[in-house]
Amino acid sequence: MIHVTQSxxxxxxxxxxSRSLRASSASLSRDFLVRVAYQPVSAxxxxxxxxxxxxxxxxxxxEDGAKLVExxxxxxxxxxxxxxxxxxxxxxxxxxxxxFYQIENRVKAAAGRAALTQKVIVSVVSxxxxxxxxxxxxxxxxxxxxxxxxxxxTSQNGTVAISVPSSVRQLERLYVYPExxxxxALLMKVKVSAQISVTLEPIDLSHADSVRSFAKAGGSSDGQxxxxxxVDTGIxxxxxxxxxxxxxxxxxxxxxxxxxxxGGDHGSHCAGIIAAHGxxxxxxxxxxxxxxxxxxxxxxxxxxxxxxxxxTNYSIAKAIDRAAAAGCDLLNLSLGGGDPDxxxxxxxxxxxxxxxxxxxxxxxNDRSPVSFPxxxxxxxxxxxxxxxxxxxxxxVDEGDVGKPFGKDPKNFIALFTNIGPELxxxxxxxxxxxxxxxxxxxxxxxxxxxxxxxxGLAARLLAKNASILSASRDEGRADNIVRMLLQSCATLGFKxxxxxxxxx
Amino acid sequence: MARLIVRYRGQGSRPESVIRQIRQMPNVxxxxxxxxxxxxxxxxxxxxxxxxxxxxxxxxxxxxxxIPGNRKRIERPPSS
Numbered sequence: 001m002i003h004v005t006q007s008x009x010x011x012x013x014x015x016x017x018s019r020s021l022r023a024s025s026a027s028l029s030r031d032f033l034v035r036v037a038y039q040p041v042s043a044x045x046x047x048x049x050x051x052x053x054x055x056x057x058x059x060x061x062x063e064d065g066a067k068l069v070e071x072x073x074x075x076x077x078x079x080x081x082x083x084x085x086x087x088x089x090x091x092x093x094x095x096x097x098x099x100f101y102q103i104e105n106r107v108k109a110a111a112g113r114a115a116l117t118q119k120v121i122v123s124v125v126s127x128x129x130x131x132x133x134x135x136x137x138x139x140x141x142x143x144x145x146x147x148x149x150x151x152x153x154t155s156q157n158g159t160v161a162i163s164v165p166s167s168v169r170q171l172e173r174l175y176v177y178p179e180x181x182x183x184x185a186l187l188m189k190v191k192v193s194a195q196i197s198v199t200l201e202p203i204d205l206s207h208a209d210s211v212r213s214f215a216k217a218g219g220s221s222d223g224q225x226x227x228x229x230x231v232d233t234g235i236x237x238x239x240x241x242x243x244x245x246x247x248x249x250x251x252x253x254x255x256x257x258x259x260x261x262x263g264g265d266h267g268s269h270c271a272g273i274i275a276a277h278g279x280x281x282x283x284x285x286x287x288x289x290x291x292x293x294x295x296x297x298x299x300x301x302x303x304x305x306x307x308x309x310x311x312t313n314y315s316i317a318k319a320i321d322r323a324a325a326a327g328c329d330l331l332n333l334s335l336g337g338g339d340p341d342x343x344x345x346x347x348x349x350x351x352x353x354x355x356x357x358x359x360x361x362x363x364x365n366d367r368s369p370v371s372f373p374x375x376x377x378x379x380x381x382x383x384x385x386x387x388x389x390x391x392x393x394x395x396v397d398e399g400d401v402g403k404p405f406g407k408d409p410k411n412f413i414a415l416f417t418n419i420g421p422e423l424x425x426x427x428x429x430x431x432x433x434x435x436x437x438x439x440x441x442x443x444x445x446x447x448x449x450x451x452x453x454x455x456g457l458a459a460r461l462l463a464k465n466a467s468i469l470s471a472s473r474d475e476g477r478a479d480n481i482v483r484m485l486l487q488s489c490a491t492l493g494f495k496x497x498x499x500x501x502x503x504x
Numbered sequence: 505m506a507r508l509i510v511r512y513r514g515q516g517s518r519p520e521s522v523i524r525q526i527r528q529m530p531n532v533x534x535x536x537x538x539x540x541x542x543x544x545x546x547x548x549x550x551x552x553x554x555x556x557x558x559x560x561x562x563x564x565x566x567x568x569x570x571i572p573g574n575r576k577r578i579e580r581p582p583s584s
Contacts, residue, residue: 139576147579164582175576233571252536252543264571299571310568314509318538325539335572343509343541343564350513350540364574399576416574446574 008072012058015067016087018378018475019349023064027476029085034064050082073421077496080377081424081489084482085352085475087377116166121195123159124176128202132158136200137177140164140190144172168192175396176200180265180442183431184396201392203433203441206280210390210428211273211453214503215287220277223288223459225469228274229323229331230452231316232267234260234297236437241278241285242271246326247295250318251311254300263299263311265436269444270334271295272435273452274459284433284441287456288463296323298335311335317347320358324351329462329469329481332455333360333379334448336371344373352378355473357481359455361447363418370422374447380458380482381422383498384414384429384450391431397445400430407493417447423500424482425489427453457504458485507566508548511541514560522558529554 015033017023023030035044041055053075059068071079076088122140124133134156141149142164149171152160164171171190178184182200190196227245235244237260247259254262261268275293276286296319298311316335323331331351348358359380363371374381388410391397402415413419414430429450436442461484462469468484471477489501510526512518518540527534532546544551548563555561 137575139578141576141578142582144576146583147577148582149578150582151578168582173576177575250538266571266573308571310570312566312568313564314507314536314541314543314566316569317509317511317541318536321539321541335569337569338567341564341567342562343511346511346513346562347540353515361572364572400574444574446572448572448574 008074010054010056010070010072011090013069013071013076014089015069016089018085018087018352021066027085028479029083030064032083032086033067036067037063045082048082051078053078055079074496077421077423077500081486081501082483084486085479089377117163118166118192120162120164120192121159122154122162122174123195123197124154125158125197125199126182126202127199132156133178133182133200134158135179138162139175139177140171141173142168142171164192173399174198177396180436180440183392183443185394186396186399187394201395203443204281205284205433205441207433208390209433210385210387210430211287211432211449213387213390214385214428215453215457217285218287218289218456218460221290222463223275223291223456224463226288226330226459226462227292227294227326227328228455228459229294229296229319229328230267230271230274231296231298231319231323231331231333232270232335233263233265233299234267235271235293235295236261236268236435239268239435239437239439241276241283241435242268243277243293244295245292247297248319248322249297250315250322251298251300252314259295259297261437262301263297265442266334266448267295267297268436269434269442270332270448270452273432273449274332274456276435284435287453288459290463291456291459294323294326294328313341313344317343320344320347320351324354324356327473328356330455330458331356331358332452333358333373334451336360336363336373338372340372340376345376348373348376348378352478353475355471355475355477357458357478359451359458361451362423364416364446365418366416368418370418370420375422377422380424380454380485381500382447382451382454383417383419383423383426383500384445384447385411385426385492385499385503386414386428386430387411395431397431400445404494404498411492413494413498414445416445419497421497423497424486425454425501426450426492426494426499426503427457429453454485454504461485461488461504507535508544508546508551509541509564509566510544510551510555511562511564512560513562522555522561525554526551
């Protein structure tokens, strides 16, 4: 992994075709691999109309095969944008397998719990009419860095009782996450008392949130002719602002026609960012309202034993296969984590061969390296962007503000965003209003929201590019879609490890 | 035992002769059959031995990804 702090120092990397060690068919990538061995990379980049990079070719497996090169992380990102069909993989070093003997340190568990506790009643009400809000998730941190605290969900009367040790005088942070209809709240350094009252701001659907501010709500024909797959928890089928053209549930053992929101709200929120077609103040409008939405549900239905079931790599790979086979141009994957998975990589590669592009979320692990599958070179990886002033004072989104700030100091890359040289671009992902089941609206933040914002922007661009949209469905088409998207990006003044090529 | 994904990585349709051999293996049951993949329950070693002579097949362990979220979560109770 080319480390963030070393992004200016050239490091060794391997330039690979999309599959295997040698480019198997005529393509721009193959041509590049052949010519870079004997022509200056500056000349090749100039031919592509791409920004200049510095790269030294150290070795080659074959004329049209993998090249060992020296390149900085920043230049690797530029090269990847100009040649999306190439993989740029850092050189890895392996040690001999040796056996280490370690003495296990047994740490004794902290002696007992605090003998005395105090109950704090948290009351959550709406700013409009002081009405109680039920179903709000209240999270009280006594020590935020250690993630110590307690929480609960408000009942019908809008209250929840939270126990903390009697010695605690202050809650370091108090988060309130409503189900829908309201902005969340963040209170800092709250004095502990018998009752704490929190007031939530109702969502105004005509408010210009970060998606509407950075990407603009789409015109009625934006995205026309473009098919977009949302690989997620399913999409609400009866929401007045959403139209789902089809899809499939790829969870083994579940009904294939159950591609509604049975896995949760997340997929509907992503879908609305891409292609909601409502009109404020009664509804919301996404970035590409005329794009055709397809729902591929990969998260299982929750059960009593497993209230938050995860999606398997099998379901995800199958959804990618089915979406590509159905002719979806763009596949939105606001999910991931953990180590690379060969089955998902193979599905993403096969989708590219069918002319489809996967756009994936970088992940929300507080500046950790970019998660898989976004980290896979053949995915478009998206970080989350925010802007101060687009969310109410006292909202949870204030907790996501931090350095670095952009050329415009109100712009920031969200503190929760994963970062690294794998990033391709950034999108609005803080305080985003969108659709949730069945007919409601909610505010969410995450690279999950930034990714459909970029997907929507890609759909908007693709709809206006008839030659790419109507091209035969092959790897060249996919490369051209990615190139079109990344060449449309403008930097907002962040380093590439935070914004990739910038905002499309 | 974790389930296994068996996937054909080559161009064109998957060779059904290989699928038939997998179906006939003892102690292997097919949980799901997709266009280019099988999800199977069974021991990994015999599957690897079967697929080793063939190009363009991979075997991967099934794994899970959580529903993404950005909400802050409690990880331990408050200490005094």
